Amino acid sequence: MKKTAVKKESKIAADKKGPSLKNEAKISAEIKKLLGETVSGIEVQRARRIFIEAKAKGIKKVLSALKEKMDCTHLSAISCIDETDSFGIIYHLWSGEGSMISVKTKIPRAKPEIETVTDIFPSANLFERENHDLFGVEPIGHPDLRRLMLNEDWPEGEFPLRKDWAKGEKKYYGGVKNARL
Amino acid sequence: MHGSELIVGPQHPALKEPASFRVHVDGEKILSLDLDISYNHRGIEKGMEQRTFEKNIYLVERICGICSHSHTTNFCKGIEEIMNLTIPRRAQYIRVIMAELERIHSHLLWLGVEGHGMGFDTLFMYTWRDRETVLDLMETISGGRISHAMNRLGGVRRDVDDATAKKVLQELKFLEGRADYYINLVKTEKTLAKRMKGVGILSKKMALELAAVGPTARGSGVKRDIRKDDPYAAYGEIPFKMITSDSCDVYGRNYVRVYELKESLDMVRYALENLPKGDLYAPIPDTVKAAEVVSRYEAPRGELFYYIRTNANNMIERAHVRTPTFANWLSVVEAMKGMHIADIPIIIAAIDPCMSCTSRTTIVDANDRKLGALSWEELEAYSIKWYKGRGIGWEK
Numbered sequence: 001m002k003k004t005a006v007k008k009e010s011k012i013a014a015d016k017k018g019p020s021l022k023n024e025a026k027i028s029a030e031i032k033k034l035l036g037e038t039v040s041g042i043e044v045q046r047a048r049r050i051f052i053e054a055k056a057k058g059i060k061k062v063l064s065a066l067k068e069k070m071d072c073t074h075l076s077a078i079s080c081i082d083e084t085d086s087f088g089i090i091y092h093l094w095s096g097e098g099s100m101i102s103v104k105t106k107i108p109r110a111k112p113e114i115e116t117v118t119d120i121f122p123s124a125n126l127f128e129r130e131n132h133d134l135f136g137v138e139p140i141g142h143p144d145l146r147r148l149m150l151n152e153d154w155p156e157g158e159f160p161l162r163k164d165w166a167k168g169e170k171k172y173y174g175g176v177k178n179a180r181l
Numbered sequence: 182m183h184g185s186e187l188i189v190g191p192q193h194p195a196l197k198e199p200a201s202f203r204v205h206v207d208g209e210k211i212l213s214l215d216l217d218i219s220y221n222h223r224g225i226e227k228g229m230e231q232r233t234f235e236k237n238i239y240l241v242e243r244i245c246g247i248c249s250h251s252h253t254t255n256f257c258k259g260i261e262e263i264m265n266l267t268i269p270r271r272a273q274y275i276r277v278i279m280a281e282l283e284r285i286h287s288h289l290l291w292l293g294v295e296g297h298g299m300g301f302d303t304l305f306m307y308t309w310r311d312r313e314t315v316l317d318l319m320e321t322i323s324g325g326r327i328s329h330a331m332n333r334l335g336g337v338r339r340d341v342d343d344a345t346a347k348k349v350l351q352e353l354k355f356l357e358g359r360a361d362y363y364i365n366l367v368k369t370e371k372t373l374a375k376r377m378k379g380v381g382i383l384s385k386k387m388a389l390e391l392a393a394v395g396p397t398a399r400g401s402g403v404k405r406d407i408r409k410d411d412p413y414a415a416y417g418e419i420p421f422k423m424i425t426s427d428s429c430d431v432y433g434r435n436y437v438r439v440y441e442l443k444e445s446l447d448m449v450r451y452a453l454e455n456l457p458k459g460d461l462y463a464p465i466p467d468t469v470k471a472a473e474v475v476s477r478y479e480a481p482r483g484e485l486f487y488y489i490r491t492n493a494n495n496m497i498e499r500a501h502v503r504t505p506t507f508a509n510w511l512s513v514v515e516a517m518k519g520m521h522i523a524d525i526p527i528i529i530a531a532i533d534p535c536m537s538c539t540s541r542t543t544i545v546d547a548n549d550r551k552l553g554a555l556s557w558e559e560l561e562a563y564s565i566k567w568y569k570g571r572g573i574g575w576e577k
Contacts, residue, residue, distance in 0.1 A: 045474075046262070048411055049475060051473075073389055073390070073392075074389070074392050074405075075392055076392070076477075076484065076486050076503065076508075077486050077488065077501065077503040077508075079488040079499070079501040080501075081490060081498065081499040082499070090488065092475060092486070092488065097410050098410075100411070100475055100477070102475060102488075121392070122390055122391055122511065123390075123391050123392035123508065123511060125511065126507065126510060126511065127503075134226075147219055148217075148218065148219060149218070149219055149222045150219055150222055151219050151220065151222070152219065160224060160227060161226060161227055
């Protein structure tokens with residue numbers, strides 16, 4: 001029983017080589033040419049998936065260059081991750097066809113601030129508000145930083161998707177007051 | 182500030198979930214729209230970090246009651262990519278069959294909701310009756326009408342045997358007839374056209390700018406469909422046409438959806454007739470490496486986006502879920518501009534909001550700051566009456 005399972009897996013690994021990544025290699029070469037030193041670590045993960053790293057300081061330049069020169073007009077999402085001493089922020093761009101380019105950056109936990117990109121990508125508006133709400137990441141220059149995801153009576157300064165967040169004892173998180181939970 | 186403010190929402194999820202819209206109006210005309218969707222955060226992303234992969238499949242299934250299969254497929258797809266698995270073709274085909282049946286049921290449901298919002302209750306009755314057939318088929322295949330639990334890591338949980346396939350193929354004939362009927366209805370029904378043409382304009386440029394997804398984007402002539410652009414499961418093998426419309430209004434979104442009914446039915450038929458033989462799932466490894474993955478899926482409402490990062494403890498470090506409705510909100514804001522109050526229900530309904538709707542409306546009049554309250558039903562009734570007064574409507 002176990003043997004067949006192993007056999008299958010090795011067959012799977014052989015199948016997995018998959019399509020050639022010529023197009024992705026071309027795109028990553030273009031990115032390198034376009035952005036040069038500002039980005040580091042261009043990684044082609046698989047067909048249609050490219051991850052690049054950039055410094056938080058010049059993130060706006062990188063994203064607008066990708067939009068103007070590489071036709072990445074579609075911002076699918078902005079993901080945020082708590083990495084203990086820093087926050088990882090990932091902009092997922094897409095040109096409408098071809099590859100998804102995910103631009104990764106890091107900001108220090110002590111000062112969770114990053115330039116807003118709403119002026120380049122209007123769709124970033126809600127995504128940045130989401131991260132502001134759930135992680136406390138401040139998009140500098142955002143036109144409208146009201147609460148989006150959490151309820152209006154949620155206590156200030158509590159960010160539930162941070163790893164160290166825990167529900168405070170006897171704290172009011174909205175909803176019916178003094179409800180028996 | 183000139184004009185008045187109209188607050189639509191947020192409590193009492195009558196038909197859908199709660200969201201609140203502040204509509205700034207000048208008389209009948211809508212100047213701008215502001216929205217508040219903070220009523221329903223359930224902390225599922227946080228919950229995912231505390232569960233095993235298998236348990237997460239059942240958790241993500243509960244993100245949405247309509248695209249439950251979309252969420253599980255997209256999640257499994259991502260984790261399978263991290264596990265470096267190749268999914269058996271039979272499983273891929275079964276996933277597509279479920280996905281397309283789900284799309285048909287979702288589009289029919291939406292068509293009914295839209296019909297009801299316009300006072301066309303006959304359409305509502307028809308589509309929801311036909312939707313029952315689809316739900317029965319999904320129950321025959323998976324055992325569940327709404328939460329199908331069809332996916333497991335590495336493949337699918339249940340097989341589609343010959344008897345089931347035969348039954349589904351037979352029922353498809355009925356549904357194909359119905360799809361033709363709805364296409365004909367959208368093409369010829371004058372009142373429907375009057376309610377939808379030129380309403381909720383979203384130009385192609387704005388749709389691209391605001392990153393609209395799914396039928397909302399395709400209704401504005403944007404050729405984007407994850408099934409074509411980033412093929413997954415068996416979509417690379419199954420032929421289908423991408424439906425787009427250049428009319429850029431509610432009618433265009435409607436057009437795309439009714440024609441997609443037909444495409445989806447064809448795909449289900451093709452998948453059932455060409456169902457490959459083989460395993461239902463691939464064996465999965467015990468451990469998963471720390472990695473990150475971007476997983477995308479064309480849900481009935483558009484691009485469903487997952488970003489998943491796993492850690493060395495065989496758990497999820499972070500799962501970010503971006504649902505299609507969330508991406509389409511800004512398009513609603515844009516489409517509202519310059520429209521009438523009576524068009525609010527249909528424009529909001531036209532993106533097929535998965536999380537929205539309302540039940541209470543407050544009207545703030547700018548002149549005397551008087552506060553009034555309207556329910557969503559009353560707003561709908563107002564809208565139907567407004568159009569009837571202009572000779573557009575259906576007799577009860």
